[in-house]
Amino acid sequence: SVFFYSSPAHPFRIIDNDDSHPAIPQTVEQLYQDKILDRVILQFTDLTDAHAKVPSQLNQSQAVIWANRVVAEQAAMLRLKFYIFFEDRFDFSVLPKLAKLLQFQDFGSKQPHYALLNEKGRETVVTMNYLSSLILVEALQLETLFSGEES
Structure with missing residues (x-):
């Protein structure tokens, strides 16, 4: 396989084929039924809100910790989106919404509390x-590959 994420060695594949923990594949399947990518995009949108204010009760050092945690959580959401893109069941209908969000967020650069x-x-x-950038490029390449298979 071209991508590690579609390889049998990827953790998602191992989980899907794990007979010793039968609840794990069911949980993964439930996440897909609950439209996990939509929820991840919504959470990422909330985290990147340009109007979000630092909680007023925080002192300067706590505000620094808070800002760093927000950025770390944004990065975690991006990693999760990246993993989801390489699942066989990826829904390309969310691609325009995701592309618009990434562009609006200037590919991670627009951080309201960067200072x-x-x-x-x-x-x-x-x-x-x-x-x-990688998510967008890979998603567009995958969409092109899958649309080529249909013709």
């Missing part, structure tokens, strides 16, 4: 730039 981020948080923003 509060420490070095690790700023490195996470760079990681988000790469992940956002």
